[in-house]
Amino acid sequence: MKKPSVLWIEDSARFELRNLVAQLFFGDKYEFSLAEDVTSAIDHLRAREFDAVIVDIRLPPGIDPDWHRLYQQTGFDRVHAQLGLKLLRWLLTRDNSIHPAAPPDWIKPHQIAVFTVESRGEIQQHLDELGITVFRQKSAGLRDTVLFELIDELLARAIE
Amino acid sequence: MDTPHSEIARESNILDLPIGVYVVAPAGQFIACNRPVRAMLDLPLEGDVRASIAQFYADPKTRGELLRKATEAEARGAYLEKEIIAFRVGARTIYVEDYCKPLRDPTTREIIGYVGCLVDVTAEHEADKRESKLQKRVEELTFDIGRILHANTGTLLMAQQTLDGVAEALGQRALNELNAIPLEEMDEQLIKEATVLANAMEKFLQSTEPERRCKALSDAKWDALTVKIAPLRQVRDLIPGLEMRAPALRATAHQIATICQEMAPGVLPRELVRDVLRAAAQLQNSACLVDVLMTRTAIIQMDSTLRSLRDFITADVRTYEPKKRLSVRQLTNQAITHIAEFARSSRVDIVRRDRDFDTHVEGIERDLVRALSNLLHNAIKYSWQRDRAKAPWVTIRTYAREGMVCIEFENWGVPIAQEEIEQGLIFQLGYRGKWSKDRGRLGTGIGLTDAKRTAQTHYGDLRVASRPSNPGWIRPDDPNYYNQPFVTTVTFCIPEAVRR
Numbered sequence: 118m119k120k121p122s123v124l125w126i127e128d129s130a131r132f133e134l135r136n137l138v139a140q141l142f143f144g145d146k147y148e149f150s151l152a153e154d155v156t157s158a159i160d161h162l163r164a165r166e167f168d169a170v171i172v173d174i175r176l177p178p179g180i181d182p183d184w185h186r187l188y189q190q191t192g193f194d195r196v197h198a199q200l201g202l203k204l205l206r207w208l209l210t211r212d213n214s215i216h217p218a219a220p221p222d223w224i225k226p227h228q229i230a231v232f233t234v235e236s237r238g239e240i241q242q243h244l245d246e247l248g249i250t251v252f253r254q255k256s257a258g259l260r261d262t263v264l265f266e267l268i269d270e271l272l273a274r275a276i277e
Numbered sequence: 278m279d280t281p282h283s284e285i286a287r288e289s290n291i292l293d294l295p296i297g298v299y300v301v302a303p304a305g306q307f308i309a310c311n312r313p314v315r316a317m318l319d320l321p322l323e324g325d326v327r328a329s330i331a332q333f334y335a336d337p338k339t340r341g342e343l344l345r346k347a348t349e350a351e352a353r354g355a356y357l358e359k360e361i362i363a364f365r366v367g368a369r370t371i372y373v374e375d376y377c378k379p380l381r382d383p384t385t386r387e388i389i390g391y392v393g394c395l396v397d398v399t400a401e402h403e404a405d406k407r408e409s410k411l412q413k414r415v416e417e418l419t420f421d422i423g424r425i426l427h428a429n430t431g432t433l434l435m436a437q438q439t440l441d442g443v444a445e446a447l448g449q450r451a452l453n454e455l456n457a458i459p460l461e462e463m464d465e466q467l468i469k470e471a472t473v474l475a476n477a478m479e480k481f482l483q484s485t486e487p488e489r490r491c492k493a494l495s496d497a498k499w500d501a502l503t504v505k506i507a508p509l510r511q512v513r514d515l516i517p518g519l520e521m522r523a524p525a526l527r528a529t530a531h532q533i534a535t536i537c538q539e540m541a542p543g544v545l546p547r548e549l550v551r552d553v554l555r556a557a558a559q560l561q562n563s564a565c566l567v568d569v570l571m572t573r574t575a576i577i578q579m580d581s582t583l584r585s586l587r588d589f590i591t592a593d594v595r596t597y598e599p600k601k602r603l604s605v606r607q608l609t610n611q612a613i614t615h616i617a618e619f620a621r622s623s624r625v626d627i628v629r630r631d632r633d634f635d636t637h638v639e640g641i642e643r644d645l646v647r648a649l650s651n652l653l654h655n656a657i658k659y660s661w662q663r664d665r666a667k668a669p670w671v672t673i674r675t676y677a678r679e680g681m682v683c684i685e686f687e688n689w690g691v692p693i694a695q696e697e698i699e700q701g702l703i704f705q706l707g708y709r710g711k712w713s714k715d716r717g718r719l720g721t722g723i724g725l726t727d728a729k730r731t732a733q734t735h736y737g738d739l740r741v742a743s744r745p746s747n748p749g750w751i752r753p754d755d756p757n758y759y760n761q762p763f764v765t766t767v768t769f770c771i772p773e774a775v776r777r
Contacts, residue, residue: 145504
């Protein structure tokens with residue numbers, strides 16, 4: 118049986134959240150890919166379809182000049198730029214005021230989970246507008262299995 | 278209530294002046310006062326004033342003190358000037374600035390009254406009070422932040438010392454030796470040990486019959502073991518970067534060992550189980566060691582960031598340190614000593630190219646050492662490996678030119694964009710370089726700002742230049758232009774002290 122494919126878009130995977138990735142790489146449950154900035158996330162999303170996409174909100178732009186410009190306009194600050202939200206809006210609403218290129222057309226809200234340090238209340242309105250229902254807040258003392266659980270929840274919702 | 282004074286007042290048209298003017302009797306009864314004074318004190322705007330200035334003093338004792346000062350000023354041939362008085366007018370408190378002098382009888386020289394001006398300064402006074410309250414609060418807060426940062430650096434030191442002990446126990450070597458091992462070598466070792474574990478597991482599975490295996494462990498547990506073999510062999514391609522490889526291998530080796538320990542005893546060949554357990558323990562040990570060393574580096578970096586933040590925040594509230602004549606070599610040495618541990622844990626060498634050069638500058642030692650330490654810290658933090666056989670390095674050069682002493686820090690690695698230098702963005706407080714995030718941890722954003730300010734308060738300046746290591750290889754309009762290594766030079770220049 119084909120393993121579900123998962124893309125995690127997260128710039129802290131190498132450092133603060135490195136303990137979470139072991140389960141994914143060695144678990145044999147998923148085909149796992151990691152993108153550490155918006156540009157490389159889009160490269161992954163264009164190259165193939167994923168069953169589950171986990172997105173962080175505070176992301177760096179990577180080398181794409183348009184994403185970089187957007188980031189620059191907010192003072193080179195991940196916290197205020199919230200490029201993860203802009204990426205989601207671009208992917209799901211095809212808003213070309215965010216980026217002139219057309220986004221890949223296979224991605225739907227039920228394939229996306231948001232895993233971020235922001236509280237649900239802070240971004241609920243955006244999630245509602247985009248139709249994203251799976252959310253987890255990053256906090257101190259996260260279990261090593263949190264990402265696993267998030268992906269399982271997302272995949273279960275997709276089947277429903 | 279006409280008196281000679283009020284006649285004088287009227288004749289002099291003092292009542293028409295745009296500021297408050299008054300003449301009062303020694304006890305304070307108004308003899309004359311103009312409209313601004315009347316408006317200020319809610320007195321009738323026209324006609325006689327049947328009131329005393331004394332009744333308006335918020336603190337009645339103040340008046341006696343004020344008149345004494347006015348008399349003393351008169352003796353010096355001066356006026357009482359800019360004395361702030363609080364008046365109670367109805368339910369309000371107003372603040373007035375008083376200018377006043379006694380009026381004397383020309384014959385007897387006795388005081389027959391006082392003449393003066395009042396300016397309502399309530400708004401300014403309230404603002405001054407608010408500002409001074411705020412200033413006090415900022416100072417308290419600054420001390421408090423300093424204390425908190427100090428306490429946190431203490432905790433970091435404790436964590437670092439614990440990790441030092443753990444690293445030495447895991448590595449069976451002194452920390453200095455462990456820090457000297459290149460990360461690439463550690464990575465190779467991990468990959469080798471992952472392969473050894475995969476081989477041991479494979480041999481174990483091939484040498485045992487399925488029926489016997491089922492007696493030792495459930496099918497699900499065997500599946501959990503089996504699926505780990507291929508990823509262990511492909512770990513280099515599967516997991517990008519040592520930062521993620523080490524914790525992933527540590528967790529996996531632990532899971533394998535835990536499953537193996539659950540096996541029913543006496544069912545499977547003991548030596549094969551022991552080989553797997555030994556290989557898993559070795560991998561777990563090595564992966565833990567790498568993880569501990571990397572966490573230790575992160576702690577030292579955080580410690581360094583907190584220290585410079587604390588020094589910067591508390592710089593204005595510390596005891597005054599006078600300017601001194603200081604040896605440039607000693608200042609540089611102090612900065613190197615401050616940053617030595619950070620350099621060691623980051624595996625970056627500090628290379629001095631100043632051929633025993635030394636001269637002197639006049640300056641505040643604490644500020645200069647802090648500025649130089651920050652510049653050295655940045656140079657280390659943003660250095661990349663340029664040679665597989667050699668650790669990354671930063672170069673320090675010191676020289677004197679045209680009356681200025683220059684201390685130059687050069688590194689090879691993260692670029693600073695041209696526009697960030699030209700527009701002075703990198704010198705703005707809190708600004709973090711566009712390309713400076715490659716090591717995953719933010720700095721304080723104060724290093725260059727503080728160093729430039731320090732240079733300028735010492736009548737010098739800070740210069741920054743950043744250019745591709747191989748100019749012309751990639752065009753500036755190529756999206757990959759800033760992905761190539763840049764040579765960045767930050768030069769701290771201040772005037773050379775007069776030679777003795």
